Amino acid sequence: MLLVERKKIIADYLKQHHMVDLQTLVSLTGASESTLRRDLDSMEEEGVLVRVHGGAKIKKAPNSVIGDEPRxxxxxxxxxxxxxxxxxxxxxxxxxxxxxxxxxxxxxxxxxxxxxxxxxxxxxxxxxxxxxxxxxxxxxxxxxxxxxxxxxxxxxxxxxxxxxxxxxxxxxxxxxxxxxxxxxxxxxxxxxxxxxxxxxxxxxxxxxxxxxxxxxxxxxxxxxxxxxxxxxxxxxxxxxxxxxxxxxxxxxxxxx
Missing domain, CATH: 3.40.50.1360 (Rossmann fold)
Structure with a gap:
């Protein structure tokens, strides 16, 4: 799987769940943990997410307000x-x-x-x-x-x-x-x-x-x-x- 495809999967998952761990990403992408750590580091530099121990969380924009509520x-x-x-x-x-x-x-x-x-x-x-x-x-x-x-x-x-x-x-x-x-x-x-x-x-x-x-x-x-x-x-x-x-x-x- 290409880097751009993995990043899209990670970004889409974070939009829905707001937090993700490495094991989940391994299951979703088939990539190794070391590869995914590099992906997450890269996406953090891009401002897409925030790295946490064992995974990442979505980066909240300043003063952002979520309007929709799931059923x-x-x-x-x-x-x-x-x-x-x-x-x-x-x-x-x-x-x-x-x-x-x-x-x-x-x-x-x-x-x-x-x-x-x-x-x-x-x-x-x-x-x-x-x-x-x-x-x-x-x-x-x-x-x-x-x-x-x-x-x-x-x-x-x-x-x-x-x-x-x-x-x-x-x-x-x-x-x-x-x-x-x-x-x-x-x-x-x-x-x-x-x-x-x-x-x-x-x-x-x-x-x-x-x-x-x-x-x-x-x-x-x-x-x-x-x-x-x-x-x-x-x-x-x-x-x-x-x-x-x-x-x-x-x-x-x-x-x-």
Whole structure:
């Protein structure tokens, strides 16, 4: 395979996934690791990507904002193993009989796999898929009413806000589209942002479930969460990035 072909494969993969490791590139191109390291070094010099330990990540343009959001089915399939690790760690933080809120994120959906009826949790969600999954396991769950966002299968709107206002939570688990040092927490929809903020304000403990693809991304709508919260994420390949984000956020890193 020619150099220009390998570079196109690498660039296309980074546009979709934002991060790549050498083993993935070996599978995609059939080239050796040493050849791919030279390719990545060359592309870094060209300003296409940033080299990290064991691979590379896409180079974010200054003040760039991502406008489009993948469909929910696409997000479920993306980084599924990493999200399962995050979801399992999140459930381990919960004690029996507590009241918790799961928003309509894909990692919170995977939490249902690790919650057993014997835990006797009181679950509240604005996620249709979360409610269906929990109900099929015999879990006690309350689905907020309101307007359905088809792209994320999330319930939003005034009815949802009024229902949510009745609750006080031990733990709130939120997904987030983007986490950036300068731009903060961001998402694609104002109505979902408001609901995330409200749920966080009504909880003793707030946890953001974010896999590595969410870092250094900025979306149009800011999510302002008052008080302390932590970011539960899978292992950082770039230790410098972890150190940088740890200065701003409380990071709970779980092994892949």
């Amino acid at each position: 929910f089915s696409e997000k479920v399939a993306s980084n599924a193993q990493e999200k399962r690790v995050i979801a399992k760690a999140a459930v381990e933080m919960v004690e029996p009989s507590q009241t918790i809120y799961l928003d309509a994120g894909t990692s919170s959906l995977l939490m249902i796999d690790f919650i057993e009826p014997a835990m006797r949790l009181n679950l509240v969600t604005n996620g249709v898929d979360q409610a269906i999954a929990a109900s099929s396991k015999g879990l006690n769950i309350q689905l907020l009413g309101g307007t359905l966002r088809a792209n994320t299968q999330a319930i939003v709107g005034q009815t949802a806000h009024k229902q949510l206002a009745k609750y006080h939570f031990h733990h709130v688990f939120l997904g987030m589209n983007g986490v950036d040092i300068h731009d903060g927490l961001t998402t694609t929809d104002e109505a979902e942002a408001f609901l995330k903020e409200q749920a966080a304000n009504q909880s003793k403990n707030v946890h953001l479930l974010v896999d590595q693809t969410k870092f250094e991304k900025t979306y149009p709508i800011n999510v302002a969460i008052d008080g302390k919260f932590d970011l539960i994420t899978n292992s950082f390949e770039d230790r410098q990035m972890k150190a940088k984000y740890s200065e701003v956020y409380k990071i709970k890193e779980v092994k892949n």
